[in-house]
Amino acid sequence: MHIKVCIHEQQQYNLRHTFMGSLTLHKLPVIEFTDKNLKPGTESWSKTCNKVVSALEEYGCFVAIYDKITQEVHNGVFHALEELFDLPIHTKVQNKSTKPLFGYVGQIPLIPLYESMGIDDANTLEGIHNFTQVMWPNGNAKFSENLLVYTKLAAEVEKIAVQMVFESYGVGKYHESHISSANYLCRVMKYREPQINENKMGFVSHTDKSFMSTIHQNQVDGLEIEAKDGEWFGVHDLISPSSIVVMAGDAIMAWSNNRIKSPHHRVTMEGKEARYSIAQFSFMEKIVKTPEELVDDEHPLQYKPFDHLKFLEFYSKEENRRLESAIRTYCGV
Numbered sequence: 001m002h003i004k005v006c007i008h009e010q011q012q013y014n015l016r017h018t019f020m021g022s023l024t025l026h027k028l029p030v031i032e033f034t035d036k037n038l039k040p041g042t043e044s045w046s047k048t049c050n051k052v053v054s055a056l057e058e059y060g061c062f063v064a065i066y067d068k069i070t071q072e073v074h075n076g077v078f079h080a081l082e083e084l085f086d087l088p089i090h091t092k093v094q095n096k097s098t099k100p101l102f103g104y105v106g107q108i109p110l111i112p113l114y115e116s117m118g119i120d121d122a123n124t125l126e127g128i129h130n131f132t133q134v135m136w137p138n139g140n141a142k143f144s145e146n147l148l149v150y151t152k153l154a155a156e157v158e159k160i161a162v163q164m165v166f167e168s169y170g171v172g173k174y175h176e177s178h179i180s181s182a183n184y185l186c187r188v189m190k191y192r193e194p195q196i197n198e199n200k201m202g203f204v205s206h207t208d209k210s211f212m213s214t215i216h217q218n219q220v221d222g223l224e225i226e227a228k229d230g231e232w233f234g235v236h237d238l239i240s241p242s243s244i245v246v247m248a249g250d251a252i253m254a255w256s257n258n259r260i261k262s263p264h265h266r267v268t269m270e271g272k273e274a275r276y277s278i279a280q281f282s283f284m285e286k287i288v289k290t291p292e293e294l295v296d297d298e299h300p301l302q303y304k305p306f307d308h309l310k311f312l313e314f315y316s317k318e319e320n321r322r323l324e325s326a327i328r329t330y331c332g333v
């Protein structure tokens with residue numbers, strides 16, 4: 001009898017869990033970044049601005065469909081990445097930088113599936129070329145070309161999203177000076193498939209330290225986001241080659257005075273295939289400051305102005321890697 005009751009309770013728990021799970025199913029908003037929606041001053045533009053800001057305020061991220069990222073661009077990027085990660089490790093570790101956290105990461109016991117490299121100034125020919133020269137001293141023009149086409153488009157998506165946020169918050173006048181001091185770091189990633197009995201964790205939960213990030217992937221899902229209610233949910237709308245996740249980083253959280261929160265996210269590898277992804281992060285080469293228009297009695301100032309790259313340096317120190325919120329500790333009021 002006692003056992004029966006226990007089973008009953010367990011079943012009820014399972015049911016409730018499934019039921020609640022289905023009630024609170026989260027899904028990232030998918031927003032069309034087509035030509036029609038991207039002409040400032042039009043009604044479509046305003047509607048798209050509203051969708052973007054609502055999504056960022058709710059989830060800290062959304063899926064943009066940017067049709068300039070064609071199937072051909074998509075295929076080109078991922079062919080390039082396969083070729084890159086097939087290089088010997090002793091070549092890949094040559095990816096170094098004077099900036100913190102910009103170089104090769106891999107062979108780390110805690111995250112054995114993960115390997116990545118960083119490309120500074122990624123949306124410029126010079127930035128890509130500097131990286132390519134280290135990987136292929138005899139050059140690899142095709143690689144540079146395939147990557148650059150994508151990184152430029154990803155930077156465009158980020159700039160559009162940022163412009164929409166600035167306009168929606170009534171601080172469009174600061175947008176141009178903001179964009180002119182943005183620098184783009186691209187991280188290319190490979191997550192190998194987990195072996196039997198191996199942990200599926202591809203990358204640990206974190207928030208991005210960027211102003212904003214864009215993430216594009218091959219056909220293998222894995223990105224998971226934490227919603228405000230603490231539920232984790234997967235992003236499954238990335239099948240289209242034109243899909244790109246736009247995500248708020250810690251810097252826009254501080255800039256927006258907490259209107260937009262940088263979401264925790266992680267990668268879990270369910271499939272039997274390697275996942276390749278390409279994340280591009282915007283970093284401001286100047287002091288990031290909350291506009292005075294976003295501070296009032298209802299929204300008292302939450303963060304002091306801060307130097308974005310110095311914040312990255314702070315975060316790169318071992319003792320600061322596990323803080324609940326690095327940005328809050330670094331410059332919270």
Ligand SMILES: O=C(O)CCC(=O)C(=O)O
Pocket residue numbers: 187189203208215217222223265266267277278279
């Ligand atoms: O691979 C992904 O989808 C996410 C990677 C990521 O979160 C990061 O590099 O910050």
Ligand SMILES: [Fe+2]
Pocket residue numbers: 206207208265
């Ligand atoms: Fe991330």
